[in-house]
Amino acid sequence: MALLTKATYTPKKWSYTSLQGISERTVGMHFGLYEGYVKNTNLLNEQLSELIASSGSKGSDPKFAELQRRLGFEYSGMRLHEYYFDNLTPNGTGKAGSKLSAAISASFGEFEKWKSEFFAIGGMRGVGWAILYQDPTNGWLTNAWVTLHQEDALVGFNPVLVMDVWEHAFLLDYKPSERGKYIEAFYANIDWNAVEARLK
Ligand SMILES: [Fe+2]
Incomplete structure (x- = not known):
């Protein structure tokens, strides 16, 4: 946890706005959702850091436990969307190398x-x-x-x-x-x- 609290993640940007069969509306909404995961990951890290600074790490503290559990959801949501948008292009060939x-x-x-x-x-x-x-x-x-x-x-x-x-x-x-x-x-x-x- 200590290392994560030092990190602030910045949302990545992609050059495309739509894809074949996936509309601009969908892509735009999806980028926005992804940015929410980045924001929430940063927020969770901040909240955990503050909580640990004020009352220490206590597994029996429901607030500490809930924040820890949510980290996997927000962080992995952020990273998986980055893999996803990185492996898409509007110029897809449909053929693997x-x-x-x-x-x-x-x-x-x-x-x-x-x-x-x-x-x-x-x-x-x-x-x-x-x-x-x-x-x-x-x-x-x-x-x-x-x-x-x-x-x-x-x-x-x-x-x-x-x-x-x-x-x-x-x-x-x-x-x-x-x-x-x-x-x-x-x-x-x-x-x-x-x-x-x-x-x-
Ligand atoms: Fe998604």
């Missing part, structure tokens, strides 16, 4: 198997994230689901491709039952160069 394709095929057998699994995870009921991760201990890639922003996250794995499947990511453009259409739109807008650059 050769290095990434080879890594995906090595881990999943075939590229298409990875893609259908990733889409299936994105279509799971509930709000959260579909993530293609790399395990730093062996380099293998795996798909996984994260509930909200922080639950079920695979600790220590590096996100390679991050897809937001909270309803706010698509509800202005698609019906709740049309999440599949949003996932197709997301896929069309992937910045494969940015994704490949995350591979270690």
Whole structure:
């Protein structure tokens, strides 16, 4: 905690205002939501810092405990949105580069198997994230689901491709039952160069 209180996070900015199949209204609203996570992360750090300075760290103090618990939600909400917006571009080609394709095929057998699994995870009921991760201990890639922003996250794995499947990511453009259409739109807008650059 001590280190976090020294950090003030500044919201990142992206050059695009809309994407293929994801409107300017959605993108603008989503950037605003992301900035809320940055603001709340900073605020939580400040509140925790003040509380610790005034009454120390007490696990039995409900205020201390609640602020600590909320940190994972706000901080991971901030970071996951950065991965998400960083791996999108209005100039998507719909085609992964050769290095990434080879890594995906090595881990999943075939590229298409990875893609259908990733889409299936994105279509799971509930709000959260579909993530293609790399395990730093062996380099293998795996798909996984994260509930909200922080639950079920695979600790220590590096996100390679991050897809937001909270309803706010698509509800202005698609019906709740049309999440599949949003996932197709997301896929069309992937910045494969940015994704490949995350591979270690
Ligand atoms: Fe989001």
